[in-house]
Amino acid sequence: MYQLNEILENKVINNLISGFERSPDQLNKPHESDAEIIQIGNLKLAVTTDSISEEITTGLYDNPYLIGWMIVTVNMSDLAAVGATPIGILISEIIPETFSEEKIKELQRGISDACKAYGTFVLGGDTNEGKNLVLTGTTVGIINSEKSISRVGCKPGDLVYSSGKLGIGNAYAISKLISKTNSLINYKPIARIKECELLSKYASCCMDTSDGLISTLDQLMRLNDVGFEISTDLEKMIDDLGLKYAEDNHIPSWLLFAGQHGEFELVFAIPQNSNQDFLDECIKKRFEPVELGKVIQPKEIRMNLYDVLIPINSEFIRNLPYETKDDVNHYLKLLLDYDSELKKSHNLNFTSN
């Protein structure tokens, strides 16, 4: 079995929590769920915490409204992935002295708009002064259905979907961090709170794409001891703006799945025998998930690149940001080199046939 600890992020987390005792009321194990699930009497509480810090220091997020929107969205997305209905959010804000009144207003407007969009509320918070802007959100939700969904449970043969088209998060990241264009990409993801009740009825596993598609599939692979065959054409999986951005900037479009700035869609699996019921209900609810492929037995991620199913080294891709640190140009170069290698080995296979 692929080890969770082969991924540096998992290893860091495992080290941090190694000395902690686990609550007997906690239903999920570490890594197995986008939010923590706690049994309190008859109630299943979902709680999750997420900070926005690196995104601000790197310059990825420099618009206060977007930062406000995102601190709610990233946390709501984790609730959505476990099928929870939000109760509200607590927000801690570390605000530098130099951050203007105008920017604070925009930050709060982003938070307020996002809460309205998700039908939820700011329950409370904390405010401190600090050298850098740091926001931490903690959401609380309730799981109403009998069955809760987690990252674990899919089986070979299950169909794999995304709740929407992918790639905009990484297109935005490249535009902000590398091209340094003032964001032609309008990045304002929406957590799939509305769709999660339907998903929790049918899905055998679910995880949000907060770290991009390949990271999501890699983590699901390690947790479920399965692989994924992503056979759908890239054009059907990537949203139009992302596709156009990749083309204009001569970036292989599949790299929009490799970067680790996601789009906060949900990736989930549906067992074949309930697929038709699921699709029927999607039509009724006007929900249009994107079929990506299927769960397979071999523990690998195969993607339909250049019209051939090619296994992807997702361990390399996931660990790359840790190894290249803050050097985003070097990071992108290594991804482009990896794409060239794949093409080379593919052409070799092709010509040898």
Add this chain to the structure above:
Amino acid sequence: MYQLNEILENKVINNLISGFERSPDQLNKPHESDAEIIQIGNLKLAVTTDSISEEITTGLYDNPYLIGWMIVTVNMSDLAAVGATPIGILISEIIPETFSEEKIKELQRGISDACKAYGTFVLGGDTNEGKNLVLTGTTVGIINSEKSISRVGCKPGDLVYSSGKLGIGNAYAISKLISKTNSLINYKPIARIKECELLSKYASCCMDTSDGLISTLDQLMRLNDVGFEISTDLEKMIDDLGLKYAEDNHIPSWLLFAGQHGEFELVFAIPQNSNQDFLDECIKKRFEPVELGKVIQPKEIRMNLYDVLIPINSEFIRNLPYETKDDVNHYLKLLLDYDSELKKSHNLNFTSN
């Protein structure tokens, strides 16, 4: 009535939340409770979030074990003040690259030890890299009793208590920030989780002393439209180490109530007609609260300084850190000047009699 907005901290918070809609399920109003109380079905959930950031950048907390201990304690203390039993804590950690493995271990050990001390658990968290160490904790608890306690509800005549002796937080702060001695003061406060069930049976209001005694009384004064007469001798209210520290450093001991680094005791009021029952139960539970004085009609805080009951300008004291910013020496000087003024006016009264 004294306005909440006369205090800069309250004003900042009110500005931040002015655009937010309030949850219909939230039982407390802003400022009225140390933790947020949410009704979910039959359940009263208590949630609260608190960050440790300024304490680290100023050098007040430089011991990783203490930082770990405190991120749990500050949050548990807020749960205690509303009479909640903890379910667990979520912790977001922003860790600088330069923070050693050894320090991370100590940080996590502090968290783990505090959780054990309070009989609670780390439920989950988030980790990010950042320029400065920032910790944000969010605790979740349950209020089991029918009646929940908040900061609001005390009446003139009620007796005022603290769950323990006070002043160690500010003695520690002076020793770290001004004397820059390597902390002869052993600061490791314990949130009053064990005592809060008893308090919630009897107390008409409750608030923790996270910002020091005078800030706590001032906020309770504004919220309850009452005053406080703190008639107990300083020697009985201040712990021995704090008293000795003040004496050795020629600091008037009552200034250990004025500074805003607290000791995480609970300040609460008990109606006179239930005071005997309360005290009887305290003896049974081996809980030794410190009687401070009583709730009074006039909206002022009178303290027994230099054997005379003197009204304290708590608005001035609370706003002083905002006005002197990071200049702790100037801050202490202004507090000492204020003490001199008080003494002068007291002597004048005394000689004119």
